Amino acid sequence: MSLRRLRNNPRMRDVSVVTEELKNLYYKRLLPIEKHYSFHHFHSPSYEDADFDNKPMILVMGQYSTGKTTFIRYLIEQDFPGSRVGPEPTTDCFTAIMHGEAEGIIPGNALTMDPMKPFRNLDHFGNAFLNRFQCVQLPNQVVENISIIDTPGILTAAKRKLSRGYDFPAVLGWFAERVDRIILLFDAHKLEFSDELTRAFGALRGYEDKLHVVLNKADRVDSQQLMRVYGALMWSLGKVFLTPEILRVYVGSFWSEPRRICDHYQLIELEEEDLLADIRNLPRNAAVRKLNDLVKRARLVRAHAHIISYLKQEMPTIFCKESKKHNLIYQLPVIFTKIQQQHRVPAGDFPNCTKMQERLLGHDFSKFKTLKPSLMASLDKLLSTDIAKLMPLLQQQELQKASLPGTLDGKFLGTFRPTYYKSDPFKEVPREDETGEEELDEWSVEKYKPKYDEIFYSLCPSEGKLSGTVVKGWMASTNLPNSVLAHIWRLSDLDCDGKLDNEEFALAVHLIQGKLDGHWLPRELPSHLVPPSKRPRKDNEE
Ligand code: MG
Ligand code: CA
Numbered sequence: 001m002s003l004r005r006l007r008n009n010p011r012m013r014d015v016s017v018v019t020e021e022l023k024n025l026y027y028k029r030l031l032p033i034e035k036h037y038s039f040h041h042f043h044s045p046s047y048e049d050a051d052f053d054n055k056p057m058i059l060v061m062g063q064y065s066t067g068k069t070t071f072i073r074y075l076i077e078q079d080f081p082g083s084r085v086g087p088e089p090t091t092d093c094f095t096a097i098m099h100g101e102a103e104g105i106i107p108g109n110a111l112t113m114d115p116m117k118p119f120r121n122l123d124h125f126g127n128a129f130l131n132r133f134q135c136v137q138l139p140n141q142v143v144e145n146i147s148i149i150d151t152p153g154i155l156t157a158a159k160r161k162l163s164r165g166y167d168f169p170a171v172l173g174w175f176a177e178r179v180d181r182i183i184l185l186f187d188a189h190k191l192e193f194s195d196e197l198t199r200a201f202g203a204l205r206g207y208e209d210k211l212h213v214v215l216n217k218a219d220r221v222d223s224q225q226l227m228r229v230y231g232a233l234m235w236s237l238g239k240v241f242l243t244p245e246i247l248r249v250y251v252g253s254f255w256s257e258p259r260r261i262c263d264h265y266q267l268i269e270l271e272e273e274d275l276l277a278d279i280r281n282l283p284r285n286a287a288v289r290k291l292n293d294l295v296k297r298a299r300l301v302r303a304h305a306h307i308i309s310y311l312k313q314e315m316p317t318i319f320c321k322e323s324k325k326h327n328l329i330y331q332l333p334v335i336f337t338k339i340q341q342q343h344r345v346p347a348g349d350f351p352n353c354t355k356m357q358e359r360l361l362g363h364d365f366s367k368f369k370t371l372k373p374s375l376m377a378s379l380d381k382l383l384s385t386d387i388a389k390l391m392p393l394l395q396q397q398e399l400q401k402a403s404l405p406g407t408l409d410g411k412f413l414g415t416f417r418p419t420y421y422k423s424d425p426f427k428e429v430p431r432e433d434e435t436g437e438e439e440l441d442e443w444s445v446e447k448y449k450p451k452y453d454e455i456f457y458s459l460c461p462s463e464g465k466l467s468g469t470v471v472k473g474w475m476a477s478t479n480l481p482n483s484v485l486a487h488i489w490r491l492s493d494l495d496c497d498g499k500l501d502n503e504e505f506a507l508a509v510h511l512i513q514g515k516l517d518g519h520w521l522p523r524e525l526p527s528h529l530v531p532p533s534k535r536p537r538k539d540n541e542e
Contacts, residue, residue, distance in 0.1 A: 016053075018287040018393050022294055023052045029382040030294075033301055033375045037308045037368075042359050043300060043351065044177055045121035051178060052290065054118040055099075056282040057147045059175045062185030063197055064153030067216045071185060071254045072097065072150055075279070076142045077487055079520055081105055093132050094171065095150040100137025108133030118178065125174075128165035140523070145283050149175055155196045168196070173203035180282045180289045182211045188218045188229050188251075193236050201240045206296070208241055210289075212248050214275065218268055219253040219260040226251065226264060250275045258479045258516060269482065276483065287394060295387060299349040302379055306339045307356070309371035325365050329357050444528045445503075445510045452506035465499040471508070478512055484521070488512060491525050494534045503531035 026047055033039070040046055060068045073079060080097055096111075096119070106114070108130035112123040123130065132152070151172070152164075176182060182204060204211060215233060218226055230251070237247055250271045253259050259268065282289075316324055328335070333353050340347055445452070459466055459474060468489075475485045492508035493500060500508060507529060515521060527535070 018390060019052045019290060021390055021393070022287075022290055023049065025382055025386050026052070026294060029378050029386065030298055030301060033305055033379055036372065036375060037301075037305045038363075039301055039304050041363070042304060042356070044174070044297075045124060048115075048118070048120055050116060050118040050120065055145055055147050056180040056286045056289070057118075057149060057175075057178065058279065058282070059149045059151065059172075059179040059182045060185065061151045061172065061182065061200070062154065062216075063187070063192065063194065064155070066153070066185040066187045067254060068153065068185055069150055071183070071214070071216070072148050074254045074481070074483070075148065076138070076140050077483065077521065078138070078140060078523060080136050080138055092152045093134055093150075094129075094152065094175075096133075096135040097143055097148040097150065098135055098137055099140065099143045099147075101139055102137070103139065104137050106135040106137065107131075111135050122171075122174065125166050125171055129167075129171060132164075132166070146279070149179065151175075154200055155194060169199050169203040172200055176204050176207045176210070177293065179210065180286060181279065182207065184211060184213045185216050186213065186233060188215045188226060189220045191229050191232055198240060205241070208247065209292075211241075212250065212275065212278065213237065214250045214252045214254070216252055216254055218251045218264065219255075219262050221262075223263040255481070259481060261479065272481065272483075291387065291390060291394070295383065298379060298383055299346075300351060302376070302383075303339070303345050303349040304351065305371070305376065305379070306343055306345060307335070307350075308368045310335060310339060311360075311365050312368035312370050315365045315368075321366060325360075328365070329360050332357050332360070442528070443530070443532055445506050445531070448510060448513075449503075449506045452509045453502060455509060456502050456505045461502070465497075465501050466505060468498050471500055471505070475508075475512070478516065480512065480515060484515060485512075487521055488515070491521070494525075494530065503533060507531060 031046060034046060060072055062068050076097065081103065094108075096117075098117075108122075109127075111117055111119045111133065112121075112130065114120070117135070119133075119135075122133065152168075213233070215226075215230060221229065230249070233249065237249075241247060251264065251267055252271050252275065253268050254272070259265065262268075311328055314324070314328055315321065336347075336350050336353060339345055340350075455474075456466065459470055471489070472485075475488070478485070480488075488508055488511045491511060492504045494504055494507075507525075510529070511521060522529070
């Protein structure tokens with residue numbers, strides 16, 4: 001099943017009502033307090049319009065050669081610029097894969113200038129990072145509704161000598177705060193936990209609810225090995241995350257190559273469907289996610305305001321400022337407890353104490369602001385009533401969601417409509433059309449058709465056509481992933497009647513053959529692959 005059904009999602013519009021309201025609340029209630037108490041110097045830069053308006057984002061991370069880039073290519077069903085794949089450090093960039101009318105690459109420095117993109121305040125991480133950050137724009141249907149962030153492979157112990165020149169965990173943390181889903185890939189074939197990985201996990205703390213783990217390449221091991229690796233993974237994750245039981249681990253094999261036959265083949269297939277369904281649902285859950293993150297942030301801001309104003313109040317006016325400051329930093333754990341009791345702020349809302357101590361060292365406490373009751377009242381109003389008022393709006397969306405007739409969970413076959421692209425011809429087919437005179441092309445499949453016809457007639461067509469069920473059964477025997485087969489079906493059922501005639505079937509077999517030979521599928525059928533009887537007549541053209 002493919003992600004492409006994300007397109008034209010009618011729910012994207014409803015979602016914007018809630019996000020507009022969230023934006024208002026942020027600017028009106030939260031931002032003034034953030035500024036007043038220098039929140040941005042301590043925790044995270046301010047939100048901007050693009051942080052609310054952007055499409056759901058997926059952060060894909062993992063150690064080297066766990067299959068991050070391949071996983072993304074699998075999701076979007078195409079290659080993308082800069083997606084060199086290999087076992088050695090290939091992607092050492094953060095790459096945002098986003099939608100664009102034309103294919104192109106925007107470098108990091110330019111990205112932070114673009115007010116339409118949610119990356120403006122990444123410039124805090126400096127040039128060493130920006131040189132390793134880029135955006136790839138693609139006219140791809142999947143990324144029309146979801147943006148995907150590919151990350152540099154996390155270094156294994158042996159390769160740790162290389163320094164990155166920027167704060168890698170901090171960058172991961174920045175993304176973790178803003179994305180809708182974090183996909184963490186592990187290689188079932190060689191599972192290992194490096195210290196850089198452990199440090200990267202630190203950046204994900206607090207966002208465990210967004211984290212989904214994929215044990216990739218599971219078809220390369222037998223069931224017994226898989227069980228051991230799965231156990232080892234859960235044990236290791238349990239040491240890093242305090243709440244390992246909420247982490248969802250998928251057993252998967254996200255390849256575009258044929259999957260190896262193994263005992264747990266069906267398990268992999270089910271898991272893949274689950275994960276893709278989760279990703280397909282991200283756009284409609286985006287508003288809930290944003291609301292969630294805003295509440296999380298508001299609670300941290302409240303704790304932060306109390307900490308800063310407490311420190312200010314403890315500072316002497318003239319003498320011994322420096323020694324008092326160090327004394328206060330030393331006592332920070334005790335201060336946290338005091339504030340929790342005095343102001344009834346839950347302990348879970350507080351930032352990491354050690355990190356806060358480090359950051360406080362560089363600040364002049366006498367410049368801090370005292371507690372401003374009007375600002376705090378405004379913040380309490382946000383948390384107690386404003387957010388609650390948004391709930392009915394969200395619930396309304398839930399109801400609408402329920403009444404949508406199976407748009408996102410329809411059946412594999414027979415429910416697709418064709419879509420028309422203008423680029424990306426099936427690469428290895430000769431006689432690529434350059435003149436635009438489509439009608440003069442021969443049908444590239446013609447010469448193989450007798451062979452394909454044999455299969456067609458052996459499947460007993462009724463009234464000259466094979467039903468979706470019959471074709472699906474036959475296609476499954478190729479061991480290609482369902483998403484690839486769904487794509488091939490979409491390209492082949494040209495008249496969208498949910499059945500294949502002999503020409504459409506020949507085309508399908510031809511595409512499968514190409515895929516098995518290792519070629520990427522075209523996103524839209526190039527003219528030389530369209531059977532003559534299905535080509536548009538000239539007088540229909542604009
Ligand atoms: Mg990569
Ligand atoms: Ca058909």
